[in-house]
Amino acid sequence: MTRGIHAAAAGMRAQMRRQDVHANNLANAGTVGYRRSDLTIGQSAFARALDESAALPGADTTAIDVTPGPVHETGEPFDLALGDRGLFTLQTPRGLRYSRDGRFQVDAGGRLLSISGHQVMGRDGPIVLPGPEFLVTEAGQVFSEGQFVDRLFIADLGRSDGLRRDADGLLAADLGPRMLDDPQVMQGYVEEANVSVIREMTHMMTGFRAYEASAAALRHADETLGTLIESTSL
Amino acid sequence: MMRALWSAASGMTAQELNVDTIANNLANVNTIGFKKQRVEFQDLMYETLRSPGAAAAEGVEIPTGIQVGLGSRTAATRKLFAQGTFQETGNPLDLVIEGSGFFQVLMPNGSVAYTRAGAFKIDSEGNVVNADGFPLEPPLVIPTDTTSIAVGSDGTVSATTAGSTEPQTIGQIELARFANPAGLQNLGHSLLRATAASGEPTTGAPGIDGLGGISQGMLEMSNVKVVEEMVNMITAQRAYEANSQAIRIADQMLEIANNTRR
Numbered sequence: 001m002t003r004g005i006h007a008a009a010a011g012m013r014a015q016m017r018r019q020d021v022h023a024n025n026l027a028n029a030g031t032v033g034y035r036r037s038d039l040t041i042g043q044s045a046f047a048r049a050l051d052e053s054a055a056l057p058g059a060d061t062t063a064i065d066v067t068p069g070p071v072h073e074t075g076e077p078f079d080l081a082l083g084d085r086g087l088f089t090l091q092t093p094r095g096l097r098y099s100r101d102g103r104f105q106v107d108a109g110g111r112l113l114s115i116s117g118h119q120v121m122g123r124d125g126p127i128v129l130p131g132p133e134f135l136v137t138e139a140g141q142v143f144s145e146g147q148f149v150d151r152l153f154i155a156d157l158g159r160s161d162g163l164r165r166d167a168d169g170l171l172a173a174d175l176g177p178r179m180l181d182d183p184q185v186m187q188g189y190v191e192e193a194n195v196s197v198i199r200e201m202t203h204m205m206t207g208f209r210a211y212e213a214s215a216a217a218l219r220h221a222d223e224t225l226g227t228l229i230e231s232t233s234l
Numbered sequence: 235m236m237r238a239l240w241s242a243a244s245g246m247t248a249q250e251l252n253v254d255t256i257a258n259n260l261a262n263v264n265t266i267g268f269k270k271q272r273v274e275f276q277d278l279m280y281e282t283l284r285s286p287g288a289a290a291a292e293g294v295e296i297p298t299g300i301q302v303g304l305g306s307r308t309a310a311t312r313k314l315f316a317q318g319t320f321q322e323t324g325n326p327l328d329l330v331i332e333g334s335g336f337f338q339v340l341m342p343n344g345s346v347a348y349t350r351a352g353a354f355k356i357d358s359e360g361n362v363v364n365a366d367g368f369p370l371e372p373p374l375v376i377p378t379d380t381t382s383i384a385v386g387s388d389g390t391v392s393a394t395t396a397g398s399t400e401p402q403t404i405g406q407i408e409l410a411r412f413a414n415p416a417g418l419q420n421l422g423h424s425l426l427r428a429t430a431a432s433g434e435p436t437t438g439a440p441g442i443d444g445l446g447g448i449s450q451g452m453l454e455m456s457n458v459k460v461v462e463e464m465v466n467m468i469t470a471q472r473a474y475e476a477n478s479q480a481i482r483i484a485d486q487m488l489e490i491a492n493n494t495r496r
Binding site: 012015016017019020021022023024025026027028029030031032034037039060061062063074075076078101103105106107108109110115116131132133164165166167168169197200201204205207208211212215218219222 | 238245249302310314431433434476483491493
């Protein structure tokens with residue numbers, strides 16, 4: 001009897017979650033290296049709501065969109081950006097984590113750190129610079145004070161569906177990383193978020209209308225039920 | 235109530251700080267030795283509503299879960315030490331460092347502060363001081379009957395006194411450098427202080443050991459580029475606007491939810 005109401009409510013819930021995802025993308029439009037999220041609303045939310053008496057939360061999924069963002073020049077030696085593929089590899093207490101954010105810095109001991117203070121990995125372990133000079137070739141080789149230090153570990157994690165979000169804006173992967181053979185590292189550049197304000201606003205507007213429609217459906221289902229109860233009551 | 239409201243609010247707060255920093259950079263476009271700052275953002279934590287890899291049913295695994303982000307946060311404001319433009323003044327105590335390194339001045343509390351602003355002056359006792367009257371470290375005293383001062387690129391200071399034709403060496407300017415200059419703390423007045431993050435200073439004569447050489451009769455202006463700051467300001471404003479729209483949408487949705495029951 002109340003299937004329609006539950007189906008409409010499930011729709012409203014899903015659209016609200018969709019807004020949450022796109023609002024977060026918008027909030028991070030200025031975050032260097034940020035990869036936007038997309039929410040796919042599972043069809044089964046509605047299908048199940050109509051089949052069964054109670055609507056279960058749908059099999060919605062969020063995916064990380066790994067398409068590259070625009071790159072812009074800063075001229076800062078400690079700003080690195082990557083070409084179309086690959087991720088910087090960082091050492092954290094929880095294990096290896098990955099990021100497209102190449103705004104690095106050194107601490108007093110010359111250790112190369114990410115913005116959240118995690119050590120940046122090279123092929124032979126965390127990178128430590130012997131001096132303040134920092135030169136990176138396009139292939140990711142690091143030089144300092146005229147000597148070769150290490151090669152940046154630019155991870156190739158294959159497809160994006162094995163990635164999940166972790167603390168400090170980093171990405172975690174279930175699979176072990178493979179080093180990218182032909183990375184493209186650009187020194188003095190940062191990669192912007194791959195968020196397009198127009199696209200996010202469009203998603204939010206369509207989500208808003210879908211929500212409105214679901215709310216109207218809910219109201220109609222409620223009214224029908226009301227009429228039914230009134231007409232059958234004595 | 236809705237995560238979108240708070241995510242968008244965090245985005246607006248972040249852009250506000252961004253505009254504050256840009257405004258400060260622009261306000262200091264003509265400040266000698268000023269180094270521009272930039273705000274660095276990160277995405278905030280994610281709420282995992284369903285973990286990827288969890289079992290949906292027997293033998294069925296969810297390939298990707300649901301992770302909803304909660305907005306953005308400010309990770310740091312970083313000082314960018316790119317070289318500023320040089321301006322010729324002809325004043326013998328206007329000095330620039332061509333490369334890395336900082337002048338050292340002794341503050342009234344006895345600690346040493348670091349600066350790129352090389353507009354030095356002579357006080358009533360002949361001491362070489364900065365614009366705030368803090369003496370150069372190590373101290374440099376100019377004899378009262380000096381007619382001309384010459385500063386070499388290696389930091390040696392020589393003075394020619396009245397009645398003499400031969401310049402005499404009267405001191406040496408030392409510069410300091412840091413492993414991580416971005417870790418220095420701003421004190422205002424174009425001064426910086428060493429912190430645990432910057433590391434201990436390494437001092438030495440200009441021109442050697444990675445320190446820049448000194449040029450006399452010039453000043454290093456700020457490294458702020460007005461066009462760049464303007465572009466940053468426009469993007470910050472538009473991002474702020476987009477986030478405010480997200481708040482409006484979230485608000486209207488909550489209104490609809492409240493009106494479903496009549």
